[in-house]
Amino acid sequence: xxxxxxxxxxxxxxxxxxxxxxxxxxxxxxxxxxxxxxxxxxxxxxxxxxxxxxxxxxxxxxxxxxxxxxxxxxxxxxxxxxxxxxxxxxxxxxxxxxxxxxxxxxxxxxxxxxxxxxxxxxxxxxxxxxxxxxxxxxxxxxxxxxxxxxxxxxxxxxxxxxxxxxxxxxxxxxxxxxxxxxxxxxxxxxxxxxxxxxxxxxxxxxxxxxxxxxxxxxxxxxxxxxxxxxxxxxxxxxxxxxxxxxxxxxxxxxxxxxxxxxxxxxxxxxxxxxxxxxxxxxxxxxxxxxxxxxx
Amino acid sequence: xxxxxxxxxxxxxxxxxxxxxxxxxxxxxxxxxxxxxxxxxxxxxxxxxxxxxxxxxxxxxxxxxxxxxxxxxxxxxxxxxxxxxxxxxxxxxxxxxxxxxxxxxxxxxxxxxxxxxxxxxxxxxxxxxxxxxxxxxxxxxxxxxxxxxxxxxxxxxxxxxxxxxxxxxxxxxxxxxxxxxxxxxxxxxxxxxxxxxxxxxxxxxxxxxxxxxxxxxxxxxxxxxxxxxxxxxxxxxxxxxxxxxxxxxxxxxxxxxxxxxxxxxxxxxxxxxxxxxxxxxxxxxxxxxxxxxxx
Numbered sequence: 001x002x003x004x005x006x007x008x009x010x011x012x013x014x015x016x017x018x019x020x021x022x023x024x025x026x027x028x029x030x031x032x033x034x035x036x037x038x039x040x041x042x043x044x045x046x047x048x049x050x051x052x053x054x055x056x057x058x059x060x061x062x063x064x065x066x067x068x069x070x071x072x073x074x075x076x077x078x079x080x081x082x083x084x085x086x087x088x089x090x091x092x093x094x095x096x097x098x099x100x101x102x103x104x105x106x107x108x109x110x111x112x113x114x115x116x117x118x119x120x121x122x123x124x125x126x127x128x129x130x131x132x133x134x135x136x137x138x139x140x141x142x143x144x145x146x147x148x149x150x151x152x153x154x155x156x157x158x159x160x161x162x163x164x165x166x167x168x169x170x171x172x173x174x175x176x177x178x179x180x181x182x183x184x185x186x187x188x189x190x191x192x193x194x195x196x197x198x199x200x201x202x203x204x205x206x207x208x209x210x211x212x213x214x215x216x217x218x219x220x221x222x223x224x225x226x227x228x229x230x231x232x233x234x235x236x237x238x239x240x241x242x243x244x245x246x247x248x249x250x251x252x253x254x255x256x257x258x259x260x261x262x263x264x265x266x267x268x269x270x271x272x273x274x275x276x277x278x279x280x281x282x283x284x285x286x287x288x289x290x291x292x293x294x295x
Numbered sequence: 296x297x298x299x300x301x302x303x304x305x306x307x308x309x310x311x312x313x314x315x316x317x318x319x320x321x322x323x324x325x326x327x328x329x330x331x332x333x334x335x336x337x338x339x340x341x342x343x344x345x346x347x348x349x350x351x352x353x354x355x356x357x358x359x360x361x362x363x364x365x366x367x368x369x370x371x372x373x374x375x376x377x378x379x380x381x382x383x384x385x386x387x388x389x390x391x392x393x394x395x396x397x398x399x400x401x402x403x404x405x406x407x408x409x410x411x412x413x414x415x416x417x418x419x420x421x422x423x424x425x426x427x428x429x430x431x432x433x434x435x436x437x438x439x440x441x442x443x444x445x446x447x448x449x450x451x452x453x454x455x456x457x458x459x460x461x462x463x464x465x466x467x468x469x470x471x472x473x474x475x476x477x478x479x480x481x482x483x484x485x486x487x488x489x490x491x492x493x494x495x496x497x498x499x500x501x502x503x504x505x506x507x508x509x510x511x512x513x514x515x516x517x518x519x520x521x522x523x524x525x526x527x528x529x530x531x532x533x534x535x536x537x538x539x540x541x542x543x544x545x546x547x548x549x550x551x552x553x554x555x556x557x558x559x560x561x562x563x564x565x566x567x568x569x570x571x572x573x574x575x576x577x578x579x580x581x582x583x584x585x586x587x588x589x590x
Contacts, residue, residue, distance in 0.1 A: 118438045139434025142482075143413045143474050169497040171504070177485055179438050186493075187437075190472055193497040195504060198481075202464040202488040208507075209466070209490060 015163070015265040017236070019155070022162040023275035026283055027071050033286040034072035044289035045074045046104040046130065046282070047096045051089050051115065053082045056244065057108055064106075067278050073285055076102070086115040090123045097125035104130035104285035118179060127291065130284035132184065142187045148284050153184035155276035156217055156238050157192075159267060165215060165236045168193035173213035175199045175206070175226070175253075181219035181240055189215070206230065218253045226254040228262055236265040240273050310458070310560040312531070314450070317457040318570035321578055322366050328581040329367035339368045339584035341399040341425065341577070342391045346375045346384050349405055351539065356403055362573050368580055371397075381410040385418045392420035399425035399580035413474060422586065425579035428475065437482045443579050448479035450571035451512055451533050452487075454562060460510060460531045463488035468508035470494045470501070470521070470548075476514035476535055484510070501525065513548045521549040523557055531560040535568050 034044050046068055048061055061077055068075035078092055089111070096102045105128045107117060121133040129137045132150035140147035149157075160167065172194040176182035182198060189196045199209050210216055210230045218226050219240035231237060241253030252269030259266060267273055329339050341363055343356055356372055363370035373387055384406070391397045400423045402412060416428040424432045427445040435442035444452075455462065467489040471477035477493060484491045494504050505511055505525045513521050514535035526532060536548030547564030554561060562568055 118440055135434035135438045135440060136431045137434065138437050139430035139432065142433050142437055142478055143430045145413055145430060169499050171499070183437055183482075183485075187478075190478075190493055190495075193495070195492065195494050195498040197490065197492040198485055199490050200485075200488070203490040204464050204466070212503075 012261040014260045014263050017159060017163045017238070017265045017267045017272065019159055019162075019267065019272045019274065019276040022158060023279040026158075026276070026279035027067070030073070030279065030282045030286050031071040033290060037286065037289050038072060042289055043074055043101075044072070044104075044286050045076060045102050046106065046285045047076045047078055047099075047102050048106045048108055049078045049080065049089065049092050049096070050108045051080045051082060051084050051112055052108070052110045054110055057110065061108055064278055064281065068282055068285075071282050073282055082112060084112060086112070086120060089115055089120055093120060093123035097123065097128060102128065103289035104128055104281070106131045106281070107133060128288055130281055130288060131180075133180065138179065138184060138187075141184055144191060148288075149188060150180045150184050151277045151281040151284065152181050152219075152240060152273065153188060154280045154284075155273045156181075156185050156240060157188050158276055158280060159238060159273060160215065160236070163236075163265065165265070167215065169195070170214040171195050171197070171212050172215040172217070173197045173199060173210045174217045174219070175203075175210065176219035176221075176240070178219065182217075185217050185219070189217075220253050222253055223251055224253075224255045227258045228255075231259050231263045233262060233264070235263045237263050238267050238273065239269050242269060242274060307556040309555045309558050312454060312458045312533070312560045312562045312567065314454055314457075314562065314567045314569065314571040317453060318574040321453075321571070321574035322362070325368070325574065325577045325581050326366040328585060332581065332584050333367060337584055338396075339399075339581050340371060340397050341368055341401065341580045342371045342373055342394075342397050343401045343403055344373045344375065344384065344387050344391070345403045346377060346379050346407055346410065347403070347405045348377045352403055352405065359401075359573055359576065363577055363580075366577050368577055377407060379407060381407070381415060384410055384415055388415060388418035392418065392423060397423065398584035399423055399576070401426045401576070402428060423583055425576055425583060426475075427479065433474065433479060433482075436479055439486060443583075444483060445475045445479050446572045446576040446579065447476050447514075447535060447568065448483060449575045449579075450568045451476075451480050451535065452483050453571055453575060454533060454568060455510065455531070458531075458560065460560070462510065464490070465509040466490050466492070466507050467510040467512070468492045468494060468505045469512045469514070470505065471514035471516075471535070473514065477512075480512050480514070484512075515548050517548055518546055519548075519550045522553045523550075526554050526558050528557060528559070530558045532558050533562050533568065534564050537564060537569060 065075040096105045105124045126136050132148045137147045172189045174186045177200045207229045217238045223243045239252035239254040250270045360370040391400045400419045421431050427443040432442045467484045469481045472495045502525045512533045518538045534547035534549040545565045
C-alpha cells in the first residue's frame with residue numbers, strides 16, 4: 001500500500017492535517033446518538049474525577065464539560081480537591097463505577113503525589129473507562145480485544161484515517177512511551193500492520209530512528225523536539241504535544257516552521273489531535289450509554 | 296551504556312548464549328522455595344488445561360509436568376479433549392481460579408477452532424496467571440505494574456540479563472508480534488529503556504529494520520527467517536523459534552550457521568530460551584504459592 005495522503009497539499013507542499021472538520025463530524029454523530037438515548041429515557045452521563053488545583057487541568061475539564069453539554073451529554077465534575085488521598089479517589093471511582101446512571105468515567109491528571117493513574121485506574125469499570133486508562137483496557141487493546149483506547153491515542157488513529165494515510169506495511173515511529181499516548185498508539189499502529197518503533201528519552205540518536213518513518217507520532221511534551229533533521233520528505237507527522245507558550249498560546253512538540261515544506265503532512269497545534277480527542281471522549285461515552293446494561 | 300556482552304566469545308567470535316545454566320539455577324531456587332512451602336503446609340500446585348490432541352503440545356505438557364515434579368511442584372493436567380467448546384474450557388479455568396489449592400494455571404495451545412486464548416484467558420485469576428495470558432496481565436505489564444509476564448517473554452529478558460547484555464538506550468528489534476512473545480517482549484524491553492522496533496509479516500524490508508538492532512529477538516516460527524543480511528556485527532540475537540525438523544530435531548528462526556561469526560552473541564535452539572521458559576513457569580508458580588492468600 002503506497003497510496004499517498006489524499007489531502008490537497010498546502011502551497012508549501014505540506015498538507016495541514018486538521019482535526020477541526022473530523023471533530024465536528026464526530027460531535028454531530030454523538031449529538032444524534034445522545035438525543036436518541038435521551039428520548040429513549042437514558043441521559044448519557046460522563047463523570048470527571050478531579051483531585052488537583054491545577055489551572056490547565058481546570059481549563060481542560062471546563063472544555064470537556066462545555067463540549068459534552070453542546071452534544072447533549074451530562075458532564076458531572078467530582079472535585080475532590082488537591083489534598084485528598086488515593087483511597088478517597090479510589091472510593092469515588094468505585095461509586096461512579098457502580099452507579100448505573102453514569103456511562104463514562106475519567107480520572108483527570110495531575111493527581112496528588114501519593115496517587116498514580118496506573119494504580120487507581122483499575123477502580124474504573126472497564127465498560128465505563130472512556131479514556132482507556134484501566135490496565136485491563138490497555139491489555140485488551142494490546143491483545144486485539146474490544147476496549148476503549150485512551151481518547152488521545154484513538155484521536156491519532158482517527159486523524160490518520162480521516163486524512164487517508166495508509167498504515168499497513170509502513171514504517172511508523174512513535175516518540176514518547178506514556179501509558180495514555182505513546183504505548184497505546186504503538187499498539188494501535190501495530191494492529192493496523194505498521195512496523196512500529198517506539199523512541200523515548202533514552203533513545204541514543206532520535207533523528208536516526210525517526211527519519212525512516214513514513215508516519216511519525218510525537219507525544220513527549222517538549223517544544224521544538226522534532227525539527228527538519230528528524231523527518232523524511234514523505235513523512236506524515238502527528239503532533240500530540242500541547243505545550244503552553246508564555247503568551248497564553250499552545251504549541252506542539254514539532255517545530256512546525258522547520259518541517260513545513262519538508263514533510264507530506266503535519267497536524268496543526270492547536271486544531272489537530274486536541275479537538276478530535278475531546279470528540280472521541282464524548283463518542284466513547286454515548287457508546288457506553290448505548291450498550292445494553294450488564295446483568 | 297555500551298558495556299559489551301561479557302560472555303567469553305566462542306572461537307567464531309559469536310558467544311553462545313546458553314539457557315541451560317540459568318535454567319538450572321532458577322530450578323534450584325524454585326526447588327528450595329517449593330520445599331519450604333511444602334514444609335509449611337502448602338504444596339505448590341500448577342494446573343495445565345489442555346483441549347487438543349496435538350502431539351507437540353502433549354510433549355510440552357509432559358516436559359513441564361516432569362520439570363515440576365523434579366522441583367517439588369505438583370502438576371495437574373486437566374485434559375478436556377479436543378472436541379470441547381469454549382464454555383467448558385472457561386468453566387474449567389474458573390473452577391481452578393477459585394480452587395485455593397491451585398497456585399498456577401496454564402491454558403495450553405492449540406485450542407479448538409471456536410476458542411481463543413485472548414477470549415478465554417480472562418477466566419484465569421490474574422494472581423494465578425503464571426504464563427501471563429490474561430489481558431489484565433498484559434495491560435499491567437504494559438502499564439509498568441507488577442504482573443506475571445508470559446514465561447517465554449520473561450525468559451528472553453532473563454537470558455539477556457544472565458549474559459549481562461545491556462539494554463538501556465540500545466536499539467532493539469523484535470520480529471513477531473504475538474500476544475505471548477513479541478508484544479510482551481517489546482513492552483519489557485521498552486521498560487528497560489531500550490528503543491524498540493516491532494517487525495512482522497507486513498514489514499516491507501525486514502533486513503533494513505533488523506540490521507540496526509543491537510539486540511534482536513526473533514519469535515515467528517519460520518526456519519531460516521534471519522540470515523546474515525539481517526544482522527549487525529555487534530548484535531545479540533535471541534532466537535525464540537522452536538521449529539521441528541523432519542528428523543525429530545528442533546531448530547530456531549535464525550540460520551545459526553549463517554550468522555555465527557557475524558554477531559556478538561546468539562542463543563542456541565534447543566538449549567536457549569526453552570529451558571529458561573519452563574524454569575520461569577515453575578518460578579511463577581512458587582511465587583504465586585508463596586503469596587499471602589487474598590482475603
